[in-house]
């Protein structure tokens with residue numbers, strides 16, 4: 001090979017590596033997504049099926065809302081969201097404050113390299129599904145099923161009620 005070609009290849013390699021998502025990135029991103037519990041909320045039915053949901057459906061969002069004092073929030077379709085962002089934009093978006101129960105403060109703990117690995121992994125799955133319903137402010141009209149995320153007080157035990165009556 002001509003010396004110039006070898007030099008050019010040597011110069012090009014590191015920049016190509018930075019652009020291409022290597023298998024190590026994808027494995028790391030997949031590990032973070034699984035261990036970070038992202039599917040628990042961002043994949044419809046994942047908890048109920050104990051994780052037995054095909055990877056093709058992962059992170060496509062949930063049409064079931066989470067309702068609390070903050071209003072009603074929906075776990076976003078991350079496959080579509082990530083498809084609309086550059087990797088640099090994702091690093092900022094991923095650290096933004098969110099409505100409960102999104103553990104945004106946990107995601108914000110990840111360093112740039114880990115966030116980029118998550119981006120590359122989710123991007124490798126490709127866009128899929130529909131956008132999740134829009135957030136509804138407190139008191140607004142909710143048209144989907146929702147989970148009430150508010151502590152409930154138990155009814156007093158029957159025996160105590162009977163004693164109180166005595």
Ligand code: HEC
Pocket residue numbers: 032033036037038039040041042066073074075076078081093094097098099100101102103107118135
């Ligand atoms: C307990 C449920 C829950 C878990 C676990 C969870 N999320 Fe979320 N996530 C949500 C909800 C609900 C929203 C919508 C919040 C809002 O409306 O502000 C959200 C929003 C987001 C957004 C903003 C999407 C947008 O529209 O810009 C990102 C990014 C995100 N989640 C990433 C993750 C990642 C990555 C993980 C795993 C590390 C994760 N989430 C784990 C519930 C969850």
